[in-house]
Amino acid sequence: MLRLLQIEYIKLWNNRSSRVLIVAYFALLLCIALIATIKFDIGQVHFQVAEQGIFNFPYIWHFNTFVASWLKLFLAIIIVSMMANEYSNKTIKQNLIDGLSKWEFIYSKFLTVLSFAAISTVFVFIVSLLLGLLYSDYNEISIIFSDLEYLLAYFVKLVGFFSFCLFLGMLVKRSAFALGFLVLWQAFEGILYAVIRWQSDGNMASAIADFFPLNAMGNLIKEPFTRLNAARTVASQIGETITKDYSVHWFEIAIVLVWTALFIYWSYALLKRRDL
Structure with a gap:
């Protein structure tokens, strides 16, 4: 396992674009800390973001993971490019000639996905x-x-999300097209949801949409902004009550894990059938 992971990291680190994106990703994660320094002084009004409670425990776990999850596209680009480079540089064929099985090849990519996710999680923690x-x-x-x-x-x-990107990279073989397909899939989920809602009631449409891959991933961490006291105060002043459920549910995690397993299996199935 460590040998496979070492092979992947050597490939990534020897690629200048991947190095730049990895460094930029973790630098941007650090920039979350800069939110605390934002201040506004307008006349007698003095406003500092850190004083609004966004860094209070335990709310900070919700806020920071939500904000950090928007930066995942940087690593997604690396994963898609990683697969595209395997085909364009013909390293995938060379790895198989050198004795790596097709399953070991996909497994090494999945280990990279897991390591990226684990390091990012520890970093955010x-x-x-x-x-x-x-x-x-x-x-x-x-x-x-x-x-x-x-x-x-x-x-x-x-x-x-990274497993989905891995599958797209394996399916399309070109990083630009794979990322374009990712954007199109997001739009497709939105259109499909609109069609289902048009044909049925909103509750049924939402329940079905919860099983769409990107939507299921988005449901894991709901937006945290309406949890702030300031947002609730504003809502109460206009006669609204916020009753949103912000919890992380086991079935939402289970849906994403099922999609993850499917994406890895489909990646392996594609590689197994292809004539390299």
């Missing part, structure tokens, strides 16, 4: 913990380490 210890109003151990299920959801979301 460390950044969030430090920010929380600096800015949170609540520092009790029981509060600090509650709601850690958002980190699990973040990890599963990354694994699912």
